[in-house]
Amino acid sequence: MAKFHVTATVNGEEVEYLCDPQQTMLDVLRDELNLTGTKEGCSSGDCGACSVILDGRLVCSCLALGAELDGAKIETIEGMAEGDELHPLQQKFLEEAALQCGFCTPGFLVAAKNLLERNPDPTETEVRYWLAGNLCRCTGYDKIIRSVLDVAAEMRGS
Amino acid sequence: MGYEDKELKWVGTRQIRPDGVDKVTGRANFGADLNLPGMLTGKILRSPHPHAKIVSINTDKAAALPGVKAIVTGADMPEMPSEMAQAGEGAVNFRYLSNNIMAHDKVLYDGHPVAAVAAISDAVANEALSLIEVEYEVLPHVIDVEESMKPDAPVLHDTIFTAGVEPKPEKPSNVVMRVQMGFGDPDAGYEKSDVVIERNYTTQPVHQGYIEPHAAVVEWTENDECRIWCSSQGQFMVRTFTAKLLDLELAQVRVTPAEIGGGFGGKTTIYLEPVAALLSRKSHRPVRMVMSRDEVFRATGPTSGTAMRVKIGATRDGKIQGAEAELKYQAGAYPGSPVAPGCMTAFAPYALENVKTVGYDVVVNRPLSASYRAPGAPMASFAVESAIDELAQELGMDPIDLRLKNAAKEGTQAPYGPKFKSIGYIETLEAAKAHPNYNIPLGPNQGRGVASGFWFNIGMQSSATVNVAEDGTVCVISGNPDIGGSRASLAMMAAEVLGVDYNKVKIIVGDTASIGYNDVTGGSRVTFATGMAIIQAAEDVVQQLRERAAMTWDIGVDAVVWEDGFARPASANAGDFKPLSLADIAAKAGRTGGPINGKAAINARGAGAGFGTHICDVEVDPDTGHVTVLRYTAVQDAGKAIHPGYVEGQMQGGVAQGVGWALNEEYIYGEDGRLQNPGFLDYRMPVASDLPMIDTVIVEVPNPAHPFGVRGVGEVPIVPPLGATANAVSHAIGKRMTDLPLSPPAIVSALDS
Numbered sequence: 022m023a024k025f026h027v028t029a030t031v032n033g034e035e036v037e038y039l040c041d042p043q044q045t046m047l048d049v050l051r052d053e054l055n056l057t058g059t060k061e062g063c064s065s066g067d068c069g070a071c072s073v074i075l076d077g078r079l080v081c082s083c084l085a086l087g088a089e090l091d092g093a094k095i096e097t098i099e100g101m102a103e104g105d106e107l108h109p110l111q112q113k114f115l116e117e118a119a120l121q122c123g124f125c126t127p128g129f130l131v132a133a134k135n136l137l138e139r140n141p142d143p144t145e146t147e148v149r150y151w152l153a154g155n156l157c158r159c160t161g162y163d164k165i166i167r168s169v170l171d172v173a174a175e176m177r178g179s
Numbered sequence: 180m181g182y183e184d185k186e187l188k189w190v191g192t193r194q195i196r197p198d199g200v201d202k203v204t205g206r207a208n209f210g211a212d213l214n215l216p217g218m219l220t221g222k223i224l225r226s227p228h229p230h231a232k233i234v235s236i237n238t239d240k241a242a243a244l245p246g247v248k249a250i251v252t253g254a255d256m257p258e259m260p261s262e263m264a265q266a267g268e269g270a271v272n273f274r275y276l277s278n279n280i281m282a283h284d285k286v287l288y289d290g291h292p293v294a295a296v297a298a299i300s301d302a303v304a305n306e307a308l309s310l311i312e313v314e315y316e317v318l319p320h321v322i323d324v325e326e327s328m329k330p331d332a333p334v335l336h337d338t339i340f341t342a343g344v345e346p347k348p349e350k351p352s353n354v355v356m357r358v359q360m361g362f363g364d365p366d367a368g369y370e371k372s373d374v375v376i377e378r379n380y381t382t383q384p385v386h387q388g389y390i391e392p393h394a395a396v397v398e399w400t401e402n403d404e405c406r407i408w409c410s411s412q413g414q415f416m417v418r419t420f421t422a423k424l425l426d427l428e429l430a431q432v433r434v435t436p437a438e439i440g441g442g443f444g445g446k447t448t449i450y451l452e453p454v455a456a457l458l459s460r461k462s463h464r465p466v467r468m469v470m471s472r473d474e475v476f477r478a479t480g481p482t483s484g485t486a487m488r489v490k491i492g493a494t495r496d497g498k499i500q501g502a503e504a505e506l507k508y509q510a511g512a513y514p515g516s517p518v519a520p521g522c523m524t525a526f527a528p529y530a531l532e533n534v535k536t537v538g539y540d541v542v543v544n545r546p547l548s549a550s551y552r553a554p555g556a557p558m559a560s561f562a563v564e565s566a567i568d569e570l571a572q573e574l575g576m577d578p579i580d581l582r583l584k585n586a587a588k589e590g591t592q593a594p595y596g597p598k599f600k601s602i603g604y605i606e607t608l609e610a611a612k613a614h615p616n617y618n619i620p621l622g623p624n625q626g627r628g629v630a631s632g633f634w635f636n637i638g639m640q641s642s643a644t645v646n647v648a649e650d651g652t653v654c655v656i657s658g659n660p661d662i663g664g665s666r667a668s669l670a671m672m673a674a675e676v677l678g679v680d681y682n683k684v685k686i687i688v689g690d691t692a693s694i695g696y697n698d699v700t701g702g703s704r705v706t707f708a709t710g711m712a713i714i715q716a717a718e719d720v721v722q723q724l725r726e727r728a729a730m731t732w733d734i735g736v737d738a739v740v741w742e743d744g745f746a747r748p749a750s751a752n753a754g755d756f757k758p759l760s761l762a763d764i765a766a767k768a769g770r771t772g773g774p775i776n777g778k779a780a781i782n783a784r785g786a787g788a789g790f791g792t793h794i795c796d797v798e799v800d801p802d803t804g805h806v807t808v809l810r811y812t813a814v815q816d817a818g819k820a821i822h823p824g825y826v827e828g829q830m831q832g833g834v835a836q837g838v839g840w841a842l843n844e845e846y847i848y849g850e851d852g853r854l855q856n857p858g859f860l861d862y863r864m865p866v867a868s869d870l871p872m873i874d875t876v877i878v879e880v881p882n883p884a885h886p887f888g889v890r891g892v893g894e895v896p897i898v899p900p901l902g903a904t905a906n907a908v909s910h911a912i913g914k915r916m917t918d919l920p921l922s923p924p925a926i927v928s929a930l931d932s
Contacts, residue, residue, distance in 0.1 A: 043302060057212040058205015060440070062390040063472040067859035070390055098205035111203040115195045118824030121663035121832065123202030124209060124391040124440025146868075153868040156859060158388045158441050159663060161831030162867040164824075 025088040031056070032100025040087035047071045049087035050097060058098040058127045062156065069155030072128035073097050079135040081154075098127035101134060109176060110134055113168040121159035129155050133169045141177055145170060182675070182886050189671040189681050190887055193824045196667040197686055198438070210394030210410030210437045211469045218396070219248055219297040221451075221458050221468035222304040224311050225478065226286035226293055229544040229852025230320035230333060233284055233313065236294060241310040246303035249461035250311075251295045251454055253283040257426045261338065264423075269550075271448075275513035277424050279547050280453055286315070287335055287512035288546050289853045290477025297458035297466045320544040320852040324509045325486050327353040327543045335512065335542045355514040355540040360522055360595055361503070363533030365490070368501020372492030374573045380562040382901070382919045383845035384484040384509060387551050388836070388864050391440020392475045397455035398465035405456050407434045412446040412660055413699030418691045424453045435690040436660045439700075443836070444550030445480045447699045476857035481846065482551035483508040483516040487562040489525075497576050497584040501533040502526050506559055508540060511547040516540045517555025520635075523595035524898070525559035527633035528582070528604055528790060530591040544852055550701065553634045553894035557837060557901050561919065564630035564902025569915060578629045578906075579612045582792075603816030603880030604631070604790035610876050611792040616812040624799050625809065628906030631792045632898025636891030637702035638783030642695030643712035645673060645720050645777040649769075651762025653679060655686040655716075657709055658697030663829065663893070665705045668821040669713050672887065676717035678744030679761055695780050703891025706821055707882075708783035714886050719777030727764045727771045732756045785884025789891055791815035793834065793899040797907040804926030806842055806908055812874040813899075818882040818890030830896040831873040837900025839865045845920050 024039040031054065038053045047064075050056045050073070059082055062068035066081040073082045074096035101108045110133050113119070120126040129152065136143060136151045143151070148169050149162070157165065182190070201207040238250045259274040277283075282291050294311050298304035319333040326332055332353055340348045342356040369375050395409035405427060411417050414434040422432045439446060451468040459466045470479070488505045504525045508516035518538035526534050536559075571578040586605045592598050611617060611629065621627060644656040655673050659665065666686045674681040697709065721741045728746030729736040738753035739746050745758040768775050796810040813830045820826040843863040847855045856862045881888025901919065909916045914929050 041300075041302060048301075051212075052214075055214070056205070057208070060209070060391070061211065061469075062392065062440075063859050065472065065858055065860065068390055068472075102204055107200070107203065111200075114203050115199040116193075118193065118196075118664060118822070118828050120199070120202055121825070121828055122389070122391070122439060122441040123198075123207055124389075124438075126202055127205045130203060145872075149868040149870075153866040156388075156390055156864060156866060158390055158443070158836065158864065159832045160828055161833075161835035161873050162865075162870055163831045163873045164828060166867060166872070 027088065027091045029090045029092065030094045032096060042088055044087040046082040046085040046087050046090060050082060056097050056099050060124055060127060069132060070125050070128045072131045072155065074131060074135055079132055098131055101130060108134060109172045110168065113172045117164050117168045119160065119164040119168040125155060125157045129157065129165055137173055137176065141173060143173060187675060189675045190821050191823065193822060194667055194671055194681050196664050197670055198661060198666055207438045209391055209440050213396045213408050213437065215396060215398060215465040218465045218467050219299060219462060220301050220304045221295055221297045221455050221466045222308055223292045223454065223474070224294040224308045225474065226282065226291040227289060227853065228286055228315055228317050229289050230318040231286050231315040232318065233282060233286060233293060234316050235314045237312040238294065241296060241307040244303065244307050244310060246299040247296055247307045248299070248464060249297040249458045251281070251457045252293065253281045255457050256281050256424065256453070259424065272514070273423050276420065279513055280424065280450055288544050290474065290546060292478065295454045295458060297462050322543055322545060322848050322852060324484060324507050324541050324543060327541050328507065328539065335544065339514065339542065353542045355510060355542060358519050358522055358538045359535070361535035365501035365503045365533045365535050368533035369492040371494060371500045373495045374570060375490065375492040376566045376569045376573065377490040378566060378917055380487045380489065380565065380917045382485045382558045382561060384481040384545065385840045385844040386476060386481040386862065387443040387445035389441030389443060389445060392470040392472060393450055393479060394469040395451045395455050396465060396467045397452060397459045399456060399459040403431065405432045407432065407452055408437055409434065409452060410437045410439045410446065412439065412442045412662065412701050413697065414660065414691050415658065415696050416447060416699045417449055417452055420449045421452045421456060425456060433690060433692050436688050439660045439662050442662055443552045444554060444701060447550050447701050450479055472859065473857045476862060477854050478546050480549045480551065481546065482554065483510065483548050485558045487559065489562045489566045491566045491570055493570055493574065495574065497574055497581050499529060499531060499585045502531055503535040504559065504562065506536065506538040508538065508555065509543050509545060509548065510540050511545045512542060513547045514540055514542060516548055521555035521559040524556040524633050525563050526594045528587055528631045529585045530587050531594060534594045536594065552833065552836065552897045556632065556634055556898045557840065560630065560632050560898045561901035561905060564899065565905055565917065568628065568906040579608050582631055583608050599788060601880060601883055602788050602790060603878050606878045606880055607790050607792040607814045607816055610814045610878055611794055611812065614794065614812050614876060616794050616810055616874060619810070621796065624801060624911055626797055626907045626909065626911030628795045628903045628910065629792065630899040630902030630906060631790065632895055634703065634789050634894040634898060636707065636786040636789050637704045638708045638786040639698040639704055640782050641697050641709040641712040642780045643709060643716040644694060645713065645716040647720060647761065647765050647775040649765055651683065651760065651765045653677060653684045655684060655713060656689040656694045657686060657713065658689055658694040659700045659705045659709050660688055662700050664822065664825040668706045668825065669710055671821055672710050673713050673717045676714055677720060677761060678741065703789065703893040704786065707786050707885055707889045707891050710889060711783050711885060712779045712781050715779035715781065716777040719779060720775060723775045723777065724761060724764050727768065728759050730771055731759065785882065787818050787882030787884065787890035789816060789895040791895045791899055793903040795903040795907040797904065797911055799908060799911040799926060801930060804923035804930070806921060806926065808838060808871055810871055812876065813896055814876040814878060815892065815895055816878045816880050816890060817892045818885065819879055819888035820877050821887065821889060823877060826877055826892050827875045829892045830875045833896025834873050834900050835865050835870055837897045838870065838904055841901045841904035841919055841921060843920050843922055
């Protein structure tokens with residue numbers, strides 16, 4: 022089976038990879054590019070653990086094919102901090118104990134960052150519906166939602 | 180040593196967890212993240228039938244496929260004797276465990292493993308599975324617990340004769356055992372009662388729902404060591420179970436715990452490790468196995484579905500005179516439902532004179548049930564708390580007042596035998612009653628429910644090491660996977676005892692070769708029991724630090740005290756010496772006797788019983804039957820909250836799982852005995868837009884058995900939500916709802932009837 026040769030930009034760096042036709046973007050990120058921060062929870066787009074930003078849009082990377090990504094711009098959890106500086110959402114999640122097992126956390130952070138870029142002043146309901154595609158079984162969402170609202174307020178104030 | 184009277188610097192604060200930055204940057208390694216050179220992919224072929232004999236398995240075509248490196252079937256697994264053995268949190272029968280991991284002669288549920296392959300890629304492995312030919316002789320199956328108890332039901336195991344009944348049955352059946360406990364005479368109690376409530380209740384099996392599917396990497400080395408990296412609730416549990424099932428010595432198996440992406444009890448057992456080990460031994464290459472979500476639903480977890488009857492009688496003053504419950508729990512394909520803890524916990528919040536619980540463990544053609552957070556308690560509590568609520572209604576009493584009237588306290592005999600030591604149940608009721616949530620007026624179609632819950636909490640075995648580095652930093656080794664922030668609470672207790680900065684304490688979770696034995700991360704035991712081991716190991720360090728200071732000053736060790744991280748002369752009489760910090764002493768350790776390392780290995784006793792009381796407000800849409808949770812307040816006695824943020828998190832997470840259990844989650848089987856909703860779209864766990872903020876109140880009635888007063892907190896929070904939510908819905912629609920889940924169709928149907 023011939024492999025596809027793909028050139029894409031991941032977290033600001035150009036990468037090249039070969040992938041099988043049936044490999045998803047998630048498979049490529051984890052297995053070909055060794056970016057294992059993006060997690061696989063269901064492979065059907067229902068849990069959001071594999072959330073990434075594809076050309077500015079929040080997507081489940083398990084629902085896109087690796088072969089389709091030639092020329093695409095992809096942002097993953099590994100690109101969220103800038104050098105030694107955590108993104109304010111990452112810092113807030115730590116301070117507020119907004120993670121327990123931490124498995125869904127990369128997906129929530131990627132999704133929440135994308136929300137705040139689109140809507141810097143979301144209501145609680147807007148945050149809850151935006152993050153409704155990300156499952157968390159540990160926290161009951163309370164501390165996650167509070168963290169996102171707090172960061173939104175802080176980022177507006179700064 | 181007690182710390183209650185001391186001013187605490189770290190315990191009770193909200194520190195950032197030591198593993199936190201790795202987890203928010205995607206660097207933390209979970210079960211599926213390890214990639215070894217030459218690693219193969221392992222995949223499992225599963226039965227499509229709920230009950231069938233395996234006539235033959237032909238793997239020739241699969242083996243001939245290029246890229247296939249090994250194939251395993253039940254014939255490769257050593258025969259296990261049918262005997263119960265103590266392991267992890269409870270007893271396990273290794274014959275059943277082995278047969279559940281790889282079927283030997285019969286398949287007992289849709290999803291039961293029958294063969295496994297290791298291949299060079301996912302695609303090749305999947306193709307190989309499709310080439311394995313299994314001939315089945317399909318048998319009649321049974322899914323429902325009460326159907327399974329009938330005399331003419333298809334029998335799953337011809338070796339099961341109901342235990343706990345006299346005379347011993349002559350015919351095998353699906354009823355594994357009958358348990359009974361209690362004291363007094365409930366019937367005499369009902370005769371004295373003015374009001375008697377009696378109802379039947381049912382609940383459906385629910386999955387633990389961890390977001391990380393089971394995953395393991397195994398490398399069978401050429402010098403016959405079985406190396407395992409996996410996500411579990413106990414690396415020592417994985418070692419014990421894998422060694423047993425493969426007939427290996429324990430020291431031959433080395434298990435390194437990966438980060439664990441949720442477990443809730445469901446990862447206190449194994450599914451993949453022995454299979455991956457056999458595949459690795461045959462292929463001479465490391466093998467990684469990761470379950471799909473479909474496999475997780477069809478073949479792991481869940482907890483039992485139930486059919487229950489509860490009867491409670493009380494006099495007009497609200498005093499409960501008699502209470503009984505009959506609990507029938509689905510075990511799944513092999514024995515082992517949590518019906519016994521269901522019986523023990525059902526009435527535990529109440530001081531009763533006449534109480535009886537009877538339980539039945541029943542096998543059915545479903546996946547073998549696994550522990551789920553307070554195993555067995557939430558369902559029994561749902562039935563009892565519903566009956567208590569109805570009793571309050573009939574008596575015209577406030578439901579919290581009725582509970583206060585009958586509340587267990589220190590000295591109350593629990594329905595399962597012992598007398599409670601210091602407990603904080605009444606304190607949770609009083610805090611709930613005083614909470615603003617309890618007095619917010621309700622509108623049309625709205626209802627408020629209250630329920631309480633109990634869990635024993637456990638202690639058990641823990642080992643800990645505290646190593647002091649030459650520069651005065653401290654390394655703690657724990658033996659329990661950190662499932663929800665326990666590294667933080669454990670390091671905080673070490674920092675408190677040593678009197679050093681929390682940020683100078685590093686903590687790792689050791690592999691099975693680098694730390695002594697630890698029981699699983701479960702039973703709400705880690706902060707209590709492993710915390711106690713770490714406190715004792717840190718106290719061992721303090722003792723050595725005092726000895727080194729005494730040697731330096733040439734005075735007796737009794738004349739040296741350890742305060743705020745410094746050795747000081749106990750009094751002016753001891754001499755005038757400049758205090759020595761931990762770092763001062765550590766720097767000279769080599770010249771004063773060698774490295775300073777503390778150790779403790781304990782079987783922790785005195786886990787304090789935990790109680791919680793919850794308030795749930797809902798609104799029901801009478802047209803669609805949809806339930807909106809408006810408000811939720813959870814009150815719980817934590818003994819002492821080491822890290823309040825993570826205690827609140829346990830409470831909030833338990834509530835979310837319990838609300839899901841009450842409102843939406845269920846396994847749906849077709850007539851063909853196949854699971855119809857093995858995915859997150861159709862198995863509907865709560866998402867962020869389904870829930871409100873979850874208010875928490877931490878009550879602290881210290882556990883006298885723990886130096887800081889800790890009680891376990893992880894399990895209690897899932898016990899009350901089923902009852903609290905169902906009671907709220909019942910009040911909102913004016914009809915008593917007794918069958919979970921309270922999904923929209925169930926509510927519409929109740930409103931129409």
